[in-house]
Amino acid sequence: MQILLIILAVAIAVGTVVYGYKAMKNGKKGSIKKAILTTVSAFGLVMLGAIVSTITGGNVFAETATEAAAAVIPGISLGEGFKYLAASLSTGLATIGTGIAVGTVGSSAVGAVSEDSSILGKTLIFVGMAEGIAIYGMIISILILFV
Template identity: 65%
Template sequence: MMQLIVFFTVVIAVGTVSYGFRMMKLQRQGNIKTAMLTSLSLFGVMIAAFFAVGFITPIFAAQETNTAALAGISMGAGFKYLAAALSTGLATIGTGMAVGSVGSSAIGAVSEDPSILGKTLIFVGMAEGIAIYGMIISILILFM
């Protein structure tokens, strides 16, 4: 069941990317918000199904066998991995948003005055530091 959901999620992701490339090649204009909403909603449904099956399957399996032997790791270790993934993932999303706004502003400022290139690189580097902090927190979570 889990493999089927992963397969459909990959099919949706690959189909969305290939459809986008085809529309770019044909130079079609369209509503980008509608396309993104459709793609993200289908992908979100698949991710929700993935998590639902992931949470429901151990419950039914635990009724048949011993839970400790089935799990292999403790609940605390599972939360540890989840916390490490969330700290890195959310930090990376924040970095993408920060670098997007700071980078575009830096390009605009450098196009007006090329002598401030060094200063703008410092601001972009500070925005990228958020991802490094998230990764450091993940490493601390995993190895402490």
């Protein structure tokens, strides 16, 4: 049941994108708020149905106890799990920070270069420094995993 609801949600999302593309291509005018409300409400109802179905009907993909016990990898402790969690958080949060920084610095750099094109090299340095945040997060992840 859950799979059917997920397929229906994907169909709603794809149908919305296709309809929106065709409407923009044909120059159709309308209320964007109404279109978003319709799509979000239909998608929300389908997802609500999936949640209710999961809670009341059990998980379709549930394993038996013997299969779950056989799938457990021996030798992985709680500390190992925290190590992987810390590595993923350091990379993920650094990447989010990089996106925010490059968006801000990049838009400012474009505005500054449009006024004075001789400062292009200086603005590229600032954008590169903002991108360095992601590299630092990746280096910390490597250190967490292998040291």
